[in-house]
Every structure is written in structure tokens, then in C-alpha cells.
Amino acid sequence: MRRVILKGETVTLEKIEKNFAETAVVRDVSIAVQAGEFLSLLGPSGSGKTTLLMMIAGFEAPNRGRISVGTRDITFEAPNKRDVGMVFQRYALFPHMTVAQNIAFPLRMRRCSRAQARDRVDAMLAMVRLEGFADRLPQQLSGGQQQRVAVARALVAEPPVLLMDEPLSALDKKLRETMQLEIKRIQKRLGVTVVYVTHDQEEALTMSDRVAVMADGELMQVGAPIDLYHRPANAFVAGFIGKMNFLEGEYIGHDGGEAVIRLSQTATVKCPTSSATAVVGQRLTVAIRPEDLSVRPSGDVRPGGFKGRVEAALFVGAAYVVLVAIDGRAGEVVEARLPANGGSLPLVPGDIVDVFAEPSAVRLFSHQQRQAA
Amino acid sequence: MSPDLEFALATREMANEDKSLVSRNSRSLWKCLGAVTAGFLILLILLFLVLPIVIIFPMSFGSASYLEFPPRGLTLRWYGQYLSDPDWRAATLFSLKIALATTLSATIIGTLAAIAFVRGSFPGKGLFQAITLSPMIIPHIVIAVAVFLAFAPLNLSGSFLGFLIAHTMLAVPYVVLTVVAALQRFDTTLELAALNCGAGRIRTFFSVVLPNIRVGVASGAVFAFLASFDEATVAFFLSGIEGKTITRKMFEDIDFNLTPVIAAVSVVLTVTSLLVMGALHVFSRNPVPAQR
Amino acid sequence: MKKAKTHKLPVRAAISFTKSKSWRHYPIGLSLILIIPLCLLLGFGFVYPVGRLLGQSFFAPDFGLDNYRRLLETPLYLRVLGRTVIVALIVMAASLALGYPVALAMARLRRDLAGVVMACVLLPLWTSALVRSYAWIVILQRRGLVNDALLGLGVISEPLKLIYTEGAVILAMTHVLVPFMILPIFGAIRAIPTELVQAARNLGGGQFTVFARILLPLSLPGIFAGCLMTFILALGFYVTPALVGGPSSLLMATLIGQQTTETLDWGFAGALSTVLLCVTLVIVVCFRKALSNNRGISNVA
Ligand SMILES: Nc1ncnc2c1ncn2[C@@H]1O[C@H](COP(=O)(O)OP(=O)(O)O)[C@@H](O)[C@H]1O
Ligand SMILES: [Mg+2]
Numbered sequence: 025m026r027r028v029i030l031k032g033e034t035v036t037l038e039k040i041e042k043n044f045a046e047t048a049v050v051r052d053v054s055i056a057v058q059a060g061e062f063l064s065l066l067g068p069s070g071s072g073k074t075t076l077l078m079m080i081a082g083f084e085a086p087n088r089g090r091i092s093v094g095t096r097d098i099t100f101e102a103p104n105k106r107d108v109g110m111v112f113q114r115y116a117l118f119p120h121m122t123v124a125q126n127i128a129f130p131l132r133m134r135r136c137s138r139a140q141a142r143d144r145v146d147a148m149l150a151m152v153r154l155e156g157f158a159d160r161l162p163q164q165l166s167g168g169q170q171q172r173v174a175v176a177r178a179l180v181a182e183p184p185v186l187l188m189d190e191p192l193s194a195l196d197k198k199l200r201e202t203m204q205l206e207i208k209r210i211q212k213r214l215g216v217t218v219v220y221v222t223h224d225q226e227e228a229l230t231m232s233d234r235v236a237v238m239a240d241g242e243l244m245q246v247g248a249p250i251d252l253y254h255r256p257a258n259a260f261v262a263g264f265i266g267k268m269n270f271l272e273g274e275y276i277g278h279d280g281g282e283a284v285i286r287l288s289q290t291a292t293v294k295c296p297t298s299s300a301t302a303v304v305g306q307r308l309t310v311a312i313r314p315e316d317l318s319v320r321p322s323g324d325v326r327p328g329g330f331k332g333r334v335e336a337a338l339f340v341g342a343a344y345v346v347l348v349a350i351d352g353r354a355g356e357v358v359e360a361r362l363p364a365n366g367g368s369l370p371l372v373p374g375d376i377v378d379v380f381a382e383p384s385a386v387r388l389f390s391h392q393q394r395q396a397a
Numbered sequence: 398m399s400p401d402l403e404f405a406l407a408t409r410e411m412a413n414e415d416k417s418l419v420s421r422n423s424r425s426l427w428k429c430l431g432a433v434t435a436g437f438l439i440l441l442i443l444l445f446l447v448l449p450i451v452i453i454f455p456m457s458f459g460s461a462s463y464l465e466f467p468p469r470g471l472t473l474r475w476y477g478q479y480l481s482d483p484d485w486r487a488a489t490l491f492s493l494k495i496a497l498a499t500t501l502s503a504t505i506i507g508t509l510a511a512i513a514f515v516r517g518s519f520p521g522k523g524l525f526q527a528i529t530l531s532p533m534i535i536p537h538i539v540i541a542v543a544v545f546l547a548f549a550p551l552n553l554s555g556s557f558l559g560f561l562i563a564h565t566m567l568a569v570p571y572v573v574l575t576v577v578a579a580l581q582r583f584d585t586t587l588e589l590a591a592l593n594c595g596a597g598r599i600r601t602f603f604s605v606v607l608p609n610i611r612v613g614v615a616s617g618a619v620f621a622f623l624a625s626f627d628e629a630t631v632a633f634f635l636s637g638i639e640g641k642t643i644t645r646k647m648f649e650d651i652d653f654n655l656t657p658v659i660a661a662v663s664v665v666l667t668v669t670s671l672l673v674m675g676a677l678h679v680f681s682r683n684p685v686p687a688q689r
Numbered sequence: 690m691k692k693a694k695t696h697k698l699p700v701r702a703a704i705s706f707t708k709s710k711s712w713r714h715y716p717i718g719l720s721l722i723l724i725i726p727l728c729l730l731l732g733f734g735f736v737y738p739v740g741r742l743l744g745q746s747f748f749a750p751d752f753g754l755d756n757y758r759r760l761l762e763t764p765l766y767l768r769v770l771g772r773t774v775i776v777a778l779i780v781m782a783a784s785l786a787l788g789y790p791v792a793l794a795m796a797r798l799r800r801d802l803a804g805v806v807m808a809c810v811l812l813p814l815w816t817s818a819l820v821r822s823y824a825w826i827v828i829l830q831r832r833g834l835v836n837d838a839l840l841g842l843g844v845i846s847e848p849l850k851l852i853y854t855e856g857a858v859i860l861a862m863t864h865v866l867v868p869f870m871i872l873p874i875f876g877a878i879r880a881i882p883t884e885l886v887q888a889a890r891n892l893g894g895g896q897f898t899v900f901a902r903i904l905l906p907l908s909l910p911g912i913f914a915g916c917l918m919t920f921i922l923a924l925g926f927y928v929t930p931a932l933v934g935g936p937s938s939l940l941m942a943t944l945i946g947q948q949t950t951e952t953l954d955w956g957f958a959g960a961l962s963t964v965l966l967c968v969t970l971v972i973v974v975c976f977r978k979a980l981s982n983n984r985g986i987s988n989v990a
Contacts, residue, residue, distance in 0.1 A: 129604070134595055222481045
């Protein structure tokens with residue numbers, strides 16, 4: 025049995041645009057995927073992820089823009105000539121063929137010899153751990169097994185690029201996590217470039233080298249998971265990835281090296297000036313992650329902090345989640361996430377507390393951006 | 398004549414699902430009486446449907462030279478006469494030849510058209526579909542007379558080619574309907590998957606699409622065969638002295654000399670139809686085709 | 690943009706023609722190639738002959754509306770037209786009366802029994818109309834089964850004239866067309882959710898109430914489709930009236946046949962065909978919606 029070894033290639037999308045009957049579904053998207061990289065397309069349903077993937081696979085042609093794999097321009101190449109593997113959302117296994125025949129299909133299309141094809145199919149079956157299932161029909165397999173067959177079929181012809189469209193969305197949570205590891209393992213081993221579509225941010229963050237966030241046909245940000253989390257380019261990304269408190273405020277000036285934002289008569293937050301290029305009086309949106317807020321029983325309000333009243337304090341296992349109503353802002357609540365540290369929380373609903381955010385963890389977005397998101 | 402197809406779909410559904418409607422035990426005498434009466438009525442209607450066809454069978458084996466029921470003795474004489482009569486043999490062979498060729502051409506033409514109707518886009522598609530199906534609705538007498546009028550001057554009447562064209566035209570709607578239904582059930586991502594695996598359009602069709610719509614195509618083929626083999630109206634007008642179908646020959650013999658041979662021929666026709674439909678049934682039950 | 694290579698055959702070129710924006714649908718070129726055979730077939734085998742026949746009505750023997758005038762001015766022909774419509778209506782009504790109970794039984798019975806009923810419906814459907822008409826001749830003729838039986842029982846002393854009458858035509862045609870009534874109604878009743886019927890029973894509805902309030906109204910589309918189908922087929926049916934009917938029961942179809950085989954009057958045959966065709970098409974167009982409830986046709990049209 026020979027080992028399956030693959031080498032990934034770059035995938036370059038340049039200014040891709042796609043309209044379906046006048047409606048722009050993908051707008052001016054440019055992404056450069058590195059060779060061997062695992063890149064996720066992440067976005068809410070309807071944001072154009074599938075359409076983008078279909079254009080890479082060749083099932084749709086872009087109205088404008090260029091797609092290349094390595095140095096090869098494949099923008100208008102027929103899908104069967106692209107050498108780009110694809111795993112479909114509902115597996116799309118051929119129901120009239122056995123597992124082995126499904127996996128061998130791409131080889132047959134490439135006029136591979138019988139014996140060679142058999143070796144390759146066996147190698148793929150071993151790789152996806154389905155050795156005993158060669159002669160089963162797809163409908164005799166579980167969802168997870170069908171998924172593995174689909175992966176094997178997509179990779180058997182050793183394409184430099186693998187596309188996956190929400191491949192795990194039909195599986196239950198437990199199986200999904202197993203399959204995530206499995207897919208990562210295979211990708212690491214083969215070195216194939218993967219473009220992976222998902223609407224599940226957790227999945228995108230755990231699996232990807234980089235994540236491309238899409239909304240409404242537009243590319244919002246491309247970056248490593250940690251960058252997206254800590255340095256979101258706009259309010260949409262900030263809100264879509266992880267939990268985020270958004271608060272409306274007014275820029276009222278500097279205090280030392282920090283900008284001061286007024287949330288209410290009594291409440292202000294501070295943030296680094298570098299992220300505030302505003303004029304005094306401008307309305308801005310403040311974004312703070314729950315784990316970047318600290319909550320203490322009331323004392324003196326430190327500059328940059330504000331008072332509030334505990335609405336609820338919940339134990340969620342690894343942490344406490346505390347909901348605090350901001351003093352002077354009717355009905356508005358921020359969520360704070362405090363490490364549990366084994367001790368019990370000295371806070372009960374009704375307590376007056378001080379809420380403080382480290383200036384470096386506070387981000388500002390312009391008002392319009394927030395609206396758009 | 399879509400009920401054929403309606404039925405094909407209905408039986409398939411019936412095979413798939415397993416809900417049985419058990420009529421509740423009726424308690425009161427009235428209900429009981431009502432049920433018995435209703436059952437009796439339905440039995441009568443079913444006898445009306447079936448008996449006229451069933452009585453032909455014993456009749457074709459009856460020994461008397463005129464038709465009698467019940468027959469006094471049994472004989473295969475009429476089958477013998479049917480088989481030994483060169484006219485009947487020629488007519489049967491001619492009909493078979495036409496029906497087989499019609500099956501082939503209607504299945505191919507109808508399948509191609511069904512693909513274009515479901516997956517393609519071209520101007521005037523709706524109108525074209527209507528015209529394609531219209532031979533099922535337009536009175537066959539009009540078609541028969543029209544075809545005869547148009548084909549006679551071209552020496553096509555009574556010819557194999559003339560029948561092939563006319564019968565294919567009559568049979569194509571059945572194929573189009575069954576294949577369209579099958580294609581609509583077919584998951585098109587399988588086609589995308591095949592393209593992605595490196596298969597071209599044509600390879601994709603033969604390796605992936607066709608195996609998955611095969612039951613629809615086979616149903617269409619069987620309906621096409623019967624639409625030709627059992628067809629009597631066009632055959633009546635288009636037949637010539639030489640080229641005569643089994644139905645035309647039967648038509649003539651019923652009008653002129655009503656012998657038990659016709660009963661034998663009727664049995665042959667009926668059994669052929671039932672065999673062909675039975676074969677289709679067996680074929681559609683087989684879930685997976687033999688591969689490689 | 691990559692162009693289709695010129696050295697390829699036209700078919701291959703059209704297939705690999707990648708200018709189409711989506712591979713989910715076939716490009717126009719390929720679609721057209723796929724329907725060319727059907728185009729040729731229908732053009733030569735259907736549109737041209739039918740068009741030519743209709744044309745004959747205006748051109749043979751002379752240009753004008755003479756053929757239609759003759760049709761309208763001859764009481765015999767008007768009677769045939771009227772009789773055709775009436776016979777078709779009677780056949781339709783008889784089919785409904787016989788077909789509805791069977792369809793209902795088929796949909797509501799236990800599966801094995803329903804299968805038996807279904808087989809009884811399909812046996813005639815899969816049997817040639819010619820064979821079925823022949824069977825009716827055997828039954829109704831002068832020395833046929835009915836007369837034999839009645840004579841044997843001493844009910845009558847002379848054989849009755851049963852065959853070659855309008856009654857015989859109606860009887861045989863009903864037998865041929867009942868399955869076309871049963872199947873759409875069966876489809877409609879089967880589509881009624883079982884829960885609906887059960888709910889009605891639980892709410893205290895009796896057999897009759899459930900039938901009148903639920904089954905009958907919800908099976909109306911099937912009834913409509915079945916009636917339309919049987920009526921249209923009865924209007925233009927040739928084989929059965931030609932074999933079982935006589936001169937006194939001439940219908941449009943048999944009259945057209947007579948004009949072409951006996952009197953060879955193509956112009957008049959054309960006019961009759963035009964009238965029959967128009968009546969059929971008008972009915973179909975008016976009740977298209979009912980027909981599209983009939984699943985078989987709705988799949989395409
Ligand atoms: N073939 C099509 N025709 C018209 N609109 C389409 C088509 N495919 C997708 N769309 C539209 O494009 C938008 C993006 O769809 P899609 O790429 O499937 O989003 P996602 O995969 O991110 O959920 C949606 O609004 C969808 O309605
Ligand atoms: Mg999608």
C-alpha cells in the first residue's frame with residue numbers, strides 16, 4: 025500500500041463579483057489562500073459563502089474577477105478540468121455505487137489502471153478509517169461514515185485544493201467534534217489547501233489557520249482566529265466572533281494618553297487613543313468582551329469605570345456570568361465573565377457594583393458600522 | 398393518458414410507505430349491513446371491470462368453432478391456427494418490429510427532451526412542452542387521419558418507417574412524463590459531484606444521472622412499447638395491404654369473420670401487456686442495479 | 690474568457706461551451722441539441738399532418754368554408770355532433786358513478802385488499818382497447834353470452850339486439866374509460882391526511898358526515914381531473930364505437946373514419962376533425978387547471 029502524499033497550492037481570488045439576476049451575491053471579494061493553509065469562510069446564512077465556493081469549484085462563473093490555483097487561471101475552466109476536490113453539504117455520494125466505487129470514481133475519470141485504482145482506494149479507506157466498508161452502499165452507512173467517504177472521494181485524485189461546504193452541519197455535536205479533529209488530521213498529513221465553509225464560528229476558530237468573515241456578500245476581514253478575536257476590523261466581526269457587549273457612547277476628549285467615552289451621566293470608559301480618531305461630541309460604539317470586564321463590590325469608582333446594579337449572577341461551570349445594569353442607562357445590561365477560581369461569588373442580584381474595563385481591551389467603532397452590522 | 402403514470406407514481410409511493418388504514422370494527426348492525434352492501438357493490442363493479450377480459454381466456458381454449466361460453470371442450474387449435482396463418486404471423490412480426498423500434502426511438506428522443514425540459518433553458522419551452530404532450534389529449538382519430546393523409550403521398554403508409562414515426566410521436570409523451578418525474582426527484586448535486594470528480598457532461602449523464610433515473614426511463618420505455626403494440630386507431634388507417642399490424646388485422650377479422658382465433662390473439666396481446674408491465678414492476682423493485 | 694475550441698465537433702463545442710454562467714443548468718446550445726430530435730419528430734409526424742388535415746377543410750375541394758357550411762346545414766351531422774357530446778357526458782357520468790366507490794375503497798381499505806382492487810383496475814387499463822371492445826362484442830352479440838343466458842333461462846324467446854346500438858357503445862366505452870376516472874380520484878383521496886379523517890371521527894362525525902364534509906370536498910380535484918380525462922377521451926374515441934356501434938350510433942370519430950375510408954371526402958373529414966379538435970382544445974384550455982391537478986400532466990405542463 026502506498027502512502028498518499030499531497031502538496032497544496034495557493035488559491036487566489038481577485039475582486040470576485042457574482043450577481044444572480046441583478047442582485048449582487050458576492051461583492052468585490054479578494055482572498056489569497058496560502059499553499060497548505062486551512063482557510064474558513066465564515067458568515068451568517070445567505071452571506072454568499074456557498075456561491076464563492078461554487079465559483080472556485082467551477083459550477084458558477086463570476087461576473088467579474090479572477091480565480092487562480094497556483095499560477096493557473098481557472099476562472100472559466102470547466103469544473104471537471106479544475107482538479108479541485110469538493111465535499112458537499114449533504115455528502116452527494118452516488119447512491120448506486122458502493123463505497124469503493126464512489127472513491128474510485130475520480131480515478132476512473134482519470135483513466136487510472138484498475139490495480140493502481142484499487143491500491144489508492146485502499147489507501148484512502150485506511151486514511152479515513154473505513155477499511156471494512158468498501159462494498160457497502162452509501163445508504164448503509166451512518167452520517168459520519170458517509171462524510172468520511174465523501175472526504176476520501178474528494179481527495180483520492182490528489183487535488184492540491186479541497187473545498188468543503190458546511191460538511192459537518194448535518195451531524196450531531198459529538199460526532200461533529202470528532203470529525204473536526206479527523207479532518208484536521210487528514211489535512212495536516214496531506215498538506216492540501218482547504219477552503220472550508222461554515223456558519224459555526226467555534227468550528228471556524230478551532231480548525232482554521234485563517235478565517236475569512238463574510239457578511240452580505242462582502243468580505244469583512246481575513247485573519248488568524250486570534251486576530252479576529254482580539255482585533256476585529258469592524259463591529260460586525262467583533263459581534264459575530266465570540267461574545268461582545270456593544271454600548272452607545274459619546275467621545276468627550278482625552279485623559280492622558282486615553283480617549284474618554286461617556287456612556288451616561290455617571291458612566292465613562294476609556295480606551296487607547298490610537299483607536300479613536302474622533303472629534304469631540306461624536307457618537308461612537310464601544311465594544312467590550314465579557315471576559316475583559318471586571319466587577320467588584322461598590323467602592324470608589326476608578327476613572328474609566330462605572331457603577332451598576334447586578335441583575336443576575338450565573339454559574340456556568342468554568343466561569344460566572346454576571347449581568348449588570350449600567351447606572352444611568354435605563355434597561356441596558358452588560359455581560360461580564362469572571363473566572364470561577366473555585367470560590368463562590370460574593371455578588372447577588374441587587375448589589376451595587378463597580379464595573380471596570382482595561383482600556384487596552386476596549387474597542388471603538390463608528391456609529392454607522394454598528395448599524396450595518 | 399396520464400393515469401398510467403399516475404398509477405406508476407402511486408404504486409411507488411405505496412411501496413415506500415407502510416401505513417395501513419384498517420377499517421374500524423363496526424359495532425352496530427346497521428354499520429355491518431352498510432359495509433356488506435358497500436362491499437357487494439364494489440365487488441360488482443370490479444367484476445364489471447375484470448370479467449369481460451377474463452372470459453376471453455377460456456373462450457380461446459374452447460373447442461367449438463363458434464364462440465361459446467363456457468366452452469364444452471378444451472383445445473389449442475385456435476392458437477395453432479393463429480401461429481400457422483401467414484397473415485397473422487406477418488402482422489404479429491410487423492407489430493413487434495414496430496413496437497420494439499418505437500420503444501427504442503421514443504425512449505431516446507423522450508429522455509433527451511425530458512433532460513432539456515427539466516435542466517435546460519431555451520425560448521418557447523412552455524409551448525414546446527404543451528405540443529409534446531398534446532398527442533395524449535388530441536383525439537387519436539384526428540391524428541390517424543392526418544398522418545394517413547400526409548404519409549400516403551410519401552409512400553409511408555403501410556411502411557415500417559411511417560409506423561415508426563407515427564407511433565414514436567404517440568409514445569414520446571409517456572417517456573417525457575416519466576423521465577421528467579424521475580429527473581425532478583434526482584438530486585442535482587450528484588451531477589455537480591460527478592463534474593467535480595472529473596467527469597464531463599456526457600460521462601456524468603451515463604455514469605451518474607442515468608443509473609439514478611433508470612426506473613423512470615424503464616417505465617417510459619414500457620409505456621412506449623404498449624402505446625405502439627396495443628395501438629389500433631392510427632394502425633387502422635396507416636396499415637396497407639402489405640404492412641399490416643396485428644391490431645389492424647384483428648380489427649378486420651372482428652368486422653368480417655368473428656372466429657375464436659381472435660380470442661387467441663386477444664389473449665396473446667393481453668398476456669404480452671401483462672408480462673411487460675410485470676417485468677417493469679420487478680425492475681423497479683430492484684433497488685440497486687448490478688454494477689461493473 | 691476561454692473560448693470553445695474551434696476544431697471540436699459542434700456537439701462537443703456546445704457541451705463544453707463555458708460562457709453559460711452556471712453549470713447547474715444546461716446552456717441553450719446543449720438544450721437545443723437535446724430537443725432537435727423531438728422537434729423533427731413532432732414537426733414531421735404531428736404538426737405537419739394535423740396542420741395539413743385542418744388545411745384540407747378550407748381547400749378541398751375548393752377554397753372556402755363550404756365544408757363547414759355543409760356540416761352546419763345537414764341535420765344528420767349536427768345530430769352526430771350532439772350525440773357525441775351526449776354519449777361522452779353519459780360515459781363520464783357512468784364512469785364517475787362506478788369509479789368513485791372503487792377509488793374510495795382502494796384508498797381506504799387494508800393494504801392487501803387495496804392491492805387486489807388495484808389489480809382489478811389495472812388489468813383493463815393494461816389491456817388493449819381493441820381486445821376490450823372485442824370482449825364486449827362476444828358478450829353482447831346475437832348469439833353472445835347475455836342472449837345465450839337469457840334464452841337459456843327462458844326470460845326471452847328471441848335474441849335481443851344488444852350489439853351495434855348506442856347503449857352498447859356507452860357500456861363498452863365506460864368499461865374502457867373507468868380506470869381513467871378511478872386513478873385520479875384515488876390519488877386525490879390518498880393525498881387526504883389520515884389524521885384529518887381520524888380527527889373528524891374523534892369529534893363525533895359519523896361515516897356519512899366524514900364522507901360529505903371531508904372526503905368528498907377534498908377529492909373534488911381528482912373527480913374533476915377524472916371527469917375531464919374521460920370526457921375528452923370519450924369525445925374522440927374511435928376503436929370502441931367503430932366495433933361495437935352501428936350506423937344509428939355514429940359518433941364524430943366514426944364519422945371522420947367513414948369520410949376517409951368510404952367517401953374519401955378529405956375536405957369534409959378535415960372540417961369534422963377541426964371541429965372535434967377545437968371542442969377538445971377549448972375544453973382542455975378552459976379546464977387546464979383541473980388537468981394539472983392530475984399529477985401525471987402537471988409534471989411538465
Ligand atoms: N442560483 C441562485 N439564484 C439566485 N439566487 C441565489 C442562487 N444561489 C444563491 N442565491 C442567493 O445568494 C445569496 C447567497 O447564497 P449562498 O451563497 O448560498 O449563501 P451561504 O452559503 O452563505 O448561506 C442568498 O441570498 C441566496 O438567496
Ligand atoms: Mg451555504
